[in-house]
Amino acid sequence: MPHASTTMKAVQLVSPDRPFALRAVAIPEPAAGEVRVRIAACGVCRTDLHIQDGLLDLGKRDFTVGHEMAGIVDVCGKGVDRAWEGRRVVVYYYVGCGVCRYCRVGDDHLCPHPKAQPGFSSDGGYAEYITVPLKNCVPLPEHVDLAEAATMGCAGSTAVHAGRMAAIRPGDWVVINGTGGVGLALLQYALQAGGRIIAIGRGGARSQIALELGAEQIIDVLETADTADRVRELTGEGADVVFELLGTQAAMSSALNMLRRRGRMVMLGYTVDAFQAHPIDFIVREITLLGSVGSTLDDLHEAIELLARGVMRSPVAESLPLESFDAALMKTRRGGLGGRIVLVP
Ligand SMILES: [Zn+2]
Ligand SMILES: [Zn+2]
Structure with missing residues (x-):
């Protein structure tokens, strides 16, 4: 039985067409070139419903869902400048292979052999922490709200x-x-x-x-x-x-x-x-x-730039605790909200 402080809460896909499950899983450690982000908010997207319903099924099971994440860099892996610790970031949710014809020109979202797709086929943001390559972190200015920024991670980008x-x-x-x-x-x-x-x-x-x-x-x-x-x-x-x-x-x-x-x-x-x-x-x-599917990393940088300048806004209708993910998904399914719902771990 792992020690309490080494585990975190995470909402995972068990199998399509079944409700997501709240589980205790190991807190991830960043590998070389990665950072760990303590998640401050994760937006609830219709795609999460598609994953739960089995309409979008990339074949993976038992991973943490959620792909609109913002938070604070918590730990830097080997080779990452420690100056990143404490920075506020939004996470880009594609990790391409880095060498194919799409990745070469920055179209990681079209990579046929992605290394990871947080929230789609690998661990995402309905959790307390996530580890991602440093490149996937888009820095946020101090005046930008973390919950609003989280929703830029998918809807905005x-x-x-x-x-x-x-x-x-x-x-x-x-x-x-x-x-x-x-x-x-x-x-x-x-x-x-x-x-x-x-x-x-x-x-x-x-x-x-x-x-x-x-x-x-x-x-x-x-x-x-x-x-x-x-x-x-x-x-x-x-x-x-x-x-x-x-x-x-x-x-x-x-x-x-x-x-x-x-x-x-x-x-x-x-x-x-x-x-x-x-x-x-x-x-x-x-x-x-x-x-049109998802976005490039550059699109996310552009979205954050537009948010920071006040050109684009992303109203947050409601912030709910992570444990209330079921209610959040139900409200999203019903629709008609005055903005996004975000989950706060
Ligand atoms: Zn690739
Ligand atoms: Zn989405």
């Missing part, structure tokens, strides 16, 4: 990545189809890139936040017969860019229909639904379809 892929030009009409954490972050990214924003949501607190963050138009799906018609009405011809965050057949079809000629559709959300469309819908308007 994912938005920056997708926003960069869409190559938004000043004056572009940009539709945000879904006003969750990533949607609200995308809204702000697109706005600072010069976009004119139409946010599509289900009314309530989220739509209010979208307006406050700078959306020019809000469409409430519950009160709109055809959102694509409405977007064409508002824009003249249609949107330049649609970020599709919902992943239902209905949402994907209307996203495709609301684009102007040469429009770009960026897919980020998914459910069990397949996407069905006729080729002619892409051909005659020369539509570009883009997929």
Whole structure:
């Protein structure tokens, strides 16, 4: 039986389609080139629900979930400058192989043989500590709130990545189809890139936040017969860019229909639904379809820079103790929150 001070609380995946389990596990020690981070906050992401439901299954079991982490460097491994001890950081959640064609250019998120993916297939942030390579730590200025910064680790960086892929030009009409954490972050990214924003949501607190963050138009799906018609009405011809965050057949079809000629559709959300469309819908308007997954380390640095300058904000709806992970996941599943929920170990 390990001594109490050598173990920590961690929330782990036992097997998909079963609730996560709160366990006592060994506190990790940093290897050479790594640091240990004492986690101050870990955001609850919809992807955590996908992992619990088995919709996203990378084949691994008995690892700690959670991938939106911020905290304080606690111990430095061999070869790491001790000056890092005590620094506030956000953790980047891909550890690529470092040598493949993707890693070579900084696209660790596409690495076919990653060394680790904290929270997806290796130990993540629903715990008191995590060890990661120093490179994965993005320093935070003192004035940035750790809970808010944690949510930049996924929602914010994912938005920056997708926003960069869409190559938004000043004056572009940009539709945000879904006003969750990533949607609200995308809204702000697109706005600072010069976009004119139409946010599509289900009314309530989220739509209010979208307006406050700078959306020019809000469409409430519950009160709109055809959102694509409405977007064409508002824009003249249609949107330049649609970020599709919902992943239902209905949402994907209307996203495709609301684009102007040469429009770009960026897919980020998914459910069990397949996407069905006729080729002619892409051909005659020369539509570009883009997929966007996660982010690069550079995207996370950019997201933190935008947060530090106050250009992007990430409202935290509620902080709950780690033990309340079930309630946090349930509230996230229900949706309609005024921001992210974070778990505090
Ligand atoms: Zn690689
Ligand atoms: Zn996430």
